[in-house]
Amino acid sequence: MRHFLALFFLISFNNGFAQKTDSVFIRQIYDEALLRGESYQNLEALCKGVGHRLTASPGADQAVIWGKELLESYNFDKVYLQKIMVPHWERGTQESAWFTDKDGERKKINVLALGGSVATDGTLKAEVIEVKTFDELKELGRAKVEGKIVFFNRAMDPKNVNTFRSYGGCYDQRGYGALEAAKLGAVGVLVRSLSLKIDYFPHTGSLRYEEGTDKIPAAAISTRDAYFLKTAINKGKVIVDMQLNCKIHPDKESYNVIAEMTGSSKKDEIILIGGHLDSWDVGEGAHDDGAGIAHSIEAFRILKQLNYKPKRTLRCVLYMNEENGNMGGKTYAEKAKTAKEVHHAALESDRGGFTPRGFSLDGTPKQVEKLQSFSELLKPYDLHIFEAGYGGVDIGPLKNGSTALIGFIPDSQRYFDHHHAQSDVFEMINQRELELGAAACASLLYLIDKHGIN
Numbered sequence: 163m164r165h166f167l168a169l170f171f172l173i174s175f176n177n178g179f180a181q182k183t184d185s186v187f188i189r190q191i192y193d194e195a196l197l198r199g200e201s202y203q204n205l206e207a208l209c210k211g212v213g214h215r216l217t218a219s220p221g222a223d224q225a226v227i228w229g230k231e232l233l234e235s236y237n238f239d240k241v242y243l244q245k246i247m248v249p250h251w252e253r254g255t256q257e258s259a260w261f262t263d264k265d266g267e268r269k270k271i272n273v274l275a276l277g278g279s280v281a282t283d284g285t286l287k288a289e290v291i292e293v294k295t296f297d298e299l300k301e302l303g304r305a306k307v308e309g310k311i312v313f314f315n316r317a318m319d320p321k322n323v324n325t326f327r328s329y330g331g332c333y334d335q336r337g338y339g340a341l342e343a344a345k346l347g348a349v350g351v352l353v354r355s356l357s358l359k360i361d362y363f364p365h366t367g368s369l370r371y372e373e374g375t376d377k378i379p380a381a382a383i384s385t386r387d388a389y390f391l392k393t394a395i396n397k398g399k400v401i402v403d404m405q406l407n408c409k410i411h412p413d414k415e416s417y418n419v420i421a422e423m424t425g426s427s428k429k430d431e432i433i434l435i436g437g438h439l440d441s442w443d444v445g446e447g448a449h450d451d452g453a454g455i456a457h458s459i460e461a462f463r464i465l466k467q468l469n470y471k472p473k474r475t476l477r478c479v480l481y482m483n484e485e486n487g488n489m490g491g492k493t494y495a496e497k498a499k500t501a502k503e504v505h506h507a508a509l510e511s512d513r514g515g516f517t518p519r520g521f522s523l524d525g526t527p528k529q530v531e532k533l534q535s536f537s538e539l540l541k542p543y544d545l546h547i548f549e550a551g552y553g554g555v556d557i558g559p560l561k562n563g564s565t566a567l568i569g570f571i572p573d574s575q576r577y578f579d580h581h582h583a584q585s586d587v588f589e590m591i592n593q594r595e596l597e598l599g600a601a602a603c604a605s606l607l608y609l610i611d612k613h614g615i616n
């Protein structure tokens with residue numbers, strides 16, 4: 163009995179001690195991020211020094227050099243480039259579009275070609291029809307769609323507190339609108355920007371074509387202009403003329419940028435943290451996904467600065483080409499599989515640099531439970547979401563039934579105001595929110611390394 167009691171006290175003492183050292187270490191992580199943080203200045207350098215960085219553009223090439231040099235400056239155990247092949251699409255000269263209403267009045271509309279769109283080959287001029295859903299489009303049928311420009315005007319649902327849910331409810335218009343409209347003979351597509359905010363910024367994003375279906379030009383239109391266009395259509399026949407000068411080039415060589423802190427007792431198990439280095443070709447990709455890049459690098463810097471010696475190998479991956487192909491994520495996962503690497507967990511930050519709320523995990527119920535077991539330690543830092551959910555686009559291809567894929571969740575209310583638009587610039591970043599995000603990611607990285615997620 164005495165032995166049993168002694169054992170009991172020893173176990174509870176150890177648990178209490180572990181909790182205490184964890185809470186002390188996490189406090190040190192937050193102190194480092196908030197008092198001596200470098201995430202904000204790093205993001206400034208990326209946004210202002212490099213600027214936007216669409217895959218295969220000179221900006222993307224420069225971002226690779228920037229990322230490699232910055233990681234090298236922190237003296238991690240390894241820093242290297244991973245070669246990938248990426249698609250090369252260019253917007254060309256700035257697009258333009260106008261509509262003419264039933265009274266012959268002309269009005270300029272703000273548009274941005276969707277990523278991957280074909281050009282209009284001069285001016286594309288046609289009557290425009292408005293639909294909200296693919297069902298509505300199909301009901302109109304070829305007779306009413308052929309030769310027209312289809313305007314997809316479904317707004318994001320403001321009822322959802324999680325704006326990613328509203329985005330998911332409208333994404334099909336941008337991703338597949340051109341494909342569905344082309345099947346019925348449409349000659350072009352305009353898509354209401356995926357944003358809850360009513361303003362003049364069009365929001366781009368990628369579209370998909372399919373072999374065997376005509377590739378028709380497609381552009382996003384600002385939410386304000388969507389209102390003007392709809393109002394004109396309600397009064398009578400409206401003609402749109404637009405010019406898109408996009409170009410599609412052969413695939414090109416590019417790189418994921420990778421840094422490592424080598425593990426000790428479990429060095430063959432990898433814990434990855436990452437975001438994506440590429441952005442769209444407007445704005446500065448500050449929230450999407452400069453913030454995720456700054457979070458990942460800063461989480462690494464903080465752990466090294468605090469002299470943390472990981473058990474598992476920590477890997478920081480600055481992915482290329484998330485926006486229009488995900489070749490960085492796909493190639494990384496293929497190479498990891500070929501090399502028989504074991505990824506214990508992967509954490510992605512790609513939802514902006516806003517106030518941290520928590521994490522979602524794509525994995526087994528046991529892994530979700532383990533994530534939830536960390537919640538007490540992170541509650542003092544206002545983190546409260548610890549649930550089953552999505553990981554991230556870049557880490558998605560690592561899904562294999564055993565690797566825990568984790569998404570960092572910041573507040574989502576303002577993310578889509580700037581997503582893929584000219585307004586996604588460094589000035590939209592709040593320094594403290596960004597630093598808190600880096601600290602949250604560093605803390606989770608530490609907890610997973612120390613206690614495992616399985």
Ligand SMILES: [Zn+2]
Nearest residue numbers: 450451484512
């Ligand atoms: Zn992104």
